[in-house]
Amino acid sequence: MPPTESAPRPLRSDAQRNRARILAAAEEIFAARGPSASTEDIARRADVAIGTVFRHFPTKAALVEAVFAGRLRAITEQAAALAGAPDPGEAFFAFFAEAVRQSTVKHTFVDAIDDADPAMVAVWAVVATAGADLRDAMDTLLVRAQRSGAVRPDITVGDVVALMIGTARALEQAGPDPATQDRLRSVVADGLRRH
Amino acid sequence: MPPTESAPRPLRSDAQRNRARILAAAEEIFAARGPSASTEDIARRADVAIGTVFRHFPTKAALVEAVFAGRLRAITEQAAALAGAPDPGEAFFAFFAEAVRQSTVKHTFVDAIDDADPAMVAVWAVVATAGADLRDAMDTLLVRAQRSGAVRPDITVGDVVALMIGTARALEQAGPDPATQDRLRSVVADGLRRH
Amino acid sequence: MPPTESAPRPLRSDAQRNRARILAAAEEIFAARGPSASTEDIARRADVAIGTVFRHFPTKAALVEAVFAGRLRAITEQAAALAGAPDPGEAFFAFFAEAVRQSTVKHTFVDAIDDADPAMVAVWAVVATAGADLRDAMDTLLVRAQRSGAVRPDITVGDVVALMIGTARALEQAGPDPATQDRLRSVVADGLRRH
Amino acid sequence: MPPTESAPRPLRSDAQRNRARILAAAEEIFAARGPSASTEDIARRADVAIGTVFRHFPTKAALVEAVFAGRLRAITEQAAALAGAPDPGEAFFAFFAEAVRQSTVKHTFVDAIDDADPAMVAVWAVVATAGADLRDAMDTLLVRAQRSGAVRPDITVGDVVALMIGTARALEQAGPDPATQDRLRSVVADGLRRH
DNA sequence: TATGAATGAGCCTTCATTCAT
DNA sequence: TATGAATGAAGGCTCATTCAT
Numbered sequence: 001m002p003p004t005e006s007a008p009r010p011l012r013s014d015a016q017r018n019r020a021r022i023l024a025a026a027e028e029i030f031a032a033r034g035p036s037a038s039t040e041d042i043a044r045r046a047d048v049a050i051g052t053v054f055r056h057f058p059t060k061a062a063l064v065e066a067v068f069a070g071r072l073r074a075i076t077e078q079a080a081a082l083a084g085a086p087d088p089g090e091a092f093f094a095f096f097a098e099a100v101r102q103s104t105v106k107h108t109f110v111d112a113i114d115d116a117d118p119a120m121v122a123v124w125a126v127v128a129t130a131g132a133d134l135r136d137a138m139d140t141l142l143v144r145a146q147r148s149g150a151v152r153p154d155i156t157v158g159d160v161v162a163l164m165i166g167t168a169r170a171l172e173q174a175g176p177d178p179a180t181q182d183r184l185r186s187v188v189a190d191g192l193r194r195h
Numbered sequence: 196m197p198p199t200e201s202a203p204r205p206l207r208s209d210a211q212r213n214r215a216r217i218l219a220a221a222e223e224i225f226a227a228r229g230p231s232a233s234t235e236d237i238a239r240r241a242d243v244a245i246g247t248v249f250r251h252f253p254t255k256a257a258l259v260e261a262v263f264a265g266r267l268r269a270i271t272e273q274a275a276a277l278a279g280a281p282d283p284g285e286a287f288f289a290f291f292a293e294a295v296r297q298s299t300v301k302h303t304f305v306d307a308i309d310d311a312d313p314a315m316v317a318v319w320a321v322v323a324t325a326g327a328d329l330r331d332a333m334d335t336l337l338v339r340a341q342r343s344g345a346v347r348p349d350i351t352v353g354d355v356v357a358l359m360i361g362t363a364r365a366l367e368q369a370g371p372d373p374a375t376q377d378r379l380r381s382v383v384a385d386g387l388r389r390h
Numbered sequence: 391m392p393p394t395e396s397a398p399r400p401l402r403s404d405a406q407r408n409r410a411r412i413l414a415a416a417e418e419i420f421a422a423r424g425p426s427a428s429t430e431d432i433a434r435r436a437d438v439a440i441g442t443v444f445r446h447f448p449t450k451a452a453l454v455e456a457v458f459a460g461r462l463r464a465i466t467e468q469a470a471a472l473a474g475a476p477d478p479g480e481a482f483f484a485f486f487a488e489a490v491r492q493s494t495v496k497h498t499f500v501d502a503i504d505d506a507d508p509a510m511v512a513v514w515a516v517v518a519t520a521g522a523d524l525r526d527a528m529d530t531l532l533v534r535a536q537r538s539g540a541v542r543p544d545i546t547v548g549d550v551v552a553l554m555i556g557t558a559r560a561l562e563q564a565g566p567d568p569a570t571q572d573r574l575r576s577v578v579a580d581g582l583r584r585h
Numbered sequence: 586m587p588p589t590e591s592a593p594r595p596l597r598s599d600a601q602r603n604r605a606r607i608l609a610a611a612e613e614i615f616a617a618r619g620p621s622a623s624t625e626d627i628a629r630r631a632d633v634a635i636g637t638v639f640r641h642f643p644t645k646a647a648l649v650e651a652v653f654a655g656r657l658r659a660i661t662e663q664a665a666a667l668a669g670a671p672d673p674g675e676a677f678f679a680f681f682a683e684a685v686r687q688s689t690v691k692h693t694f695v696d697a698i699d700d701a702d703p704a705m706v707a708v709w710a711v712v713a714t715a716g717a718d719l720r721d722a723m724d725t726l727l728v729r730a731q732r733s734g735a736v737r738p739d740i741t742v743g744d745v746v747a748l749m750i751g752t753a754r755a756l757e758q759a760g761p762d763p764a765t766q767d768r769l770r771s772v773v774a775d776g777l778r779r780h
Numbered sequence: 781t782a783t784g785a786a787t788g789a790g791c792c793t794t795c796a797t798t799c800a801t
Numbered sequence: 802t803a804t805g806a807a808t809g810a811a812g813g814c815t816c817a818t819t820c821a822t
Contacts, residue, residue: 166365560751
């Protein structure tokens with residue numbers, strides 16, 4: 001047992017499994033009912049006692065943050081994977097479509113984070129870090145696409161983020177019909193192109 | 196001596212005033228802090244007792260719905276006002292911009308309404324009515340704009356509603372800078388145009 | 391309803407009764423089991439719902455503080471009542487005996503206040519105010535008694551407070567036998583006299 | 586091959602070491618933060634796992650008791666060491682001062698022990714034994730001091746115990762200033778002398 | 781009708797205790 | 802024996818809703 005806890009030892013296998021189950025349960029339940037869903041419900045879905053949830057995530061905010069950051073990281077990886085694609089425009093729009101698809105849940109997490117709640121301030125810190133990585137990856141994609149003439153030159157990364165979230169919201173509103181979802185996505189994508 | 200027993204008798208004038216104050220307070224507070232703001236806070240802002248709020252709106256959900264329906268009616272009126280404008284395309288896009296502007300609140304109301312709650316059935320009825328009126332008014336605007344060639348012909352009213360909500364969400368995400376808001380709105384509007 | 395809540399209107403009679411019942415219940419239960427007793431138990435003893443306790447005392451600390459401050463005020467009144475007594479020494483020792491008697495409960499409140507708990511910081515503020523009044527009243531008593539030669543001149547008010555609390559603790563420890571309690575009290579009183 | 590099955594077999598040396606570490610940690614932490622400090626914290630300070638604490642002390646109360654009994658034993662030894670001192674009065678007051686000094690901790694342990702809890706019956710047995718030894722040792726000191734005329738003849742051992750605890754409480758209340766602590770101790774000591 | 785005190789289910793969190801590893 | 806993850810009963814507090822005044 002080292003004097004300082006600097007390197008938290010790897011979790012025991014059963015603990016790892018529980019941690020994963022809790023994250024999965026939280027992802028599902030937050031997606032379905034928003035992050036105001038109760039921790040108790042998440043514990044029930046993960047089939048663990050409430051204390052176990054709090055052992056892994058000392059705070060409800062920490063749990064929300066973990067789920068949210070996980071999602072950001074996944075999207076970031078996809079942006080990175082497309083960074084070297086041959087056609088910059090195609091890469092950008094492929095990323096946009098995929099990111100929107102993955103954000104389409106009943107409640108986007110951003111909605112969930114109530115700035116008024118001081119407990120959520122810490123959440124934003126972590127999210128900001130993960131978000132910065134994502135922004136960097138997106139910036140690469142965006143700049144290349146703009147240089148190639150595929151995207152309006154006045155658009156910023158912040159614009160793209162906002163439009164991704166907004167488009168996800170629109171799809172959520174419109175319902176699951178694939179044709180409709182394609183149509184809506186194409187509207188925003190067209191708007192982003194140089195005209 | 197009420198005029199007829201069948202219809203809900205008109206409220207006494209002070210009751211009417213209270214109802215209006217409560218709605219106004221709810222609008223402000225829901226817009227600022229989302230629909231999870233407490234009913235107490237709304238009562239306080241309206242300067243009435245909590246019991247009065249529940250006398251006018253038997254349920255918190257009913258209050259949320261009333262605010263939402265009110266907003267729908269306001270937007271409907273604007274659509275109606277633009278129905279006879281000389282330039283159909285201009286009318287449509289003016290409506291779109293205005294509607295988005297008015298929907299830009301921190302938390303959209305739709306998020307607040309829990310479909311699973313049986314107490315919300317009656318609520319949805321009212322909203323549905325208001326929503327149908329809005330759809331009709333929007334349909335007029337949309338069809339004229341499409342006939343004039345200003346808007347993509349494959350777009351439906353549902354698409355426009357979804358995009359309005361999504362765009363409002365994007366603006367909320369992007370923050371208050373007017374130039375940014377214009378840029379984002381123009382992206383979606385451009386995407387809606389025939390290209 | 392005044393715009394500013396500066397003067398909280400007098401409570402409705404039933405609310406007053408409940409407030410008094412809660413305070414009485416808290417006094418009993420804190421005295422018997424210490425201030426770590428649960429708010430729920432106090433509510434039960436007062437025969438009100440838990441929410442009612444929190445309506446009257448927004449925090450558990452506020453409840454502890456109210457009980458504690460009430461006790462301080464009672465003792466302060468007694469000190470004030472004895473301030474003009476003809477024999478200063480007699481007055482001082484009568485006060486000391488009475489104050490000790492009233493503090494003899496299984497758990498003194500001071501024990502209760504956990505400095506480590508940040509929620510208790512506010513408690514100390516109020517207590518300090520009530521305590522300052524008490525100190526003033528005690529100071530009068532003490533100085534007169536010292537001038538009359540009845541009490542050791544090097545004793546301070548702080549000493550008297552500490553000895554009161556300590557003596558109460560000793561009596562609590564010794565049990566309820568009156569002769570024993572008198573003996574213990576007389577030991578400390580004798581020690582305070584000029585010898 | 587244990588010596589006899591009837592007596593609890595001696596602990597393995599590492600277990601002995603752990604037991605001692607836990608007791609030391611508990612002593613420190615209970616002294617600093619009172620007996621409501623969490624068992625986890627004690628385990629952490631002792632650098633053992635929580636399960637180890639519960640293997641050695643089946644209950645938190647048992648741990649509190651062990652610390653308490655240890656303290657009683659330490660004080661008993663001091664009383665015994667002074668039993669044959671040449672000046673009986675000096676010996677008694679030296680013991681009193683030292684015992685008070687050692688009891689000056691933020692929370693007295695007696696407070697922590699809940700008499701109502703049936704799990705505490707066994708605990709009290711041990712404490713009672715240690716307490717009886719202490720009383721015997723103190724009795725020797727006290728009777729000698731009374732015979733020599735240094736202490737009031739009506740005082741009992743129970744009185745002395747109560748006053749020790751009460752004085753410790755007074756010192757705790759008064760704060761750490763040495764002059765103040767001396768003054769308070771001298772007040773009680775003077776009160777105990779024959780006058 | 782309006783008032784606002786009372787109710788109590790539910791939420792997040794802590795911690796003594798148990799038990800699989 | 803030691804470990805530390807899991808358990809689950811409380812505890813403090815909030816807030817939608819009810820009801821006596």
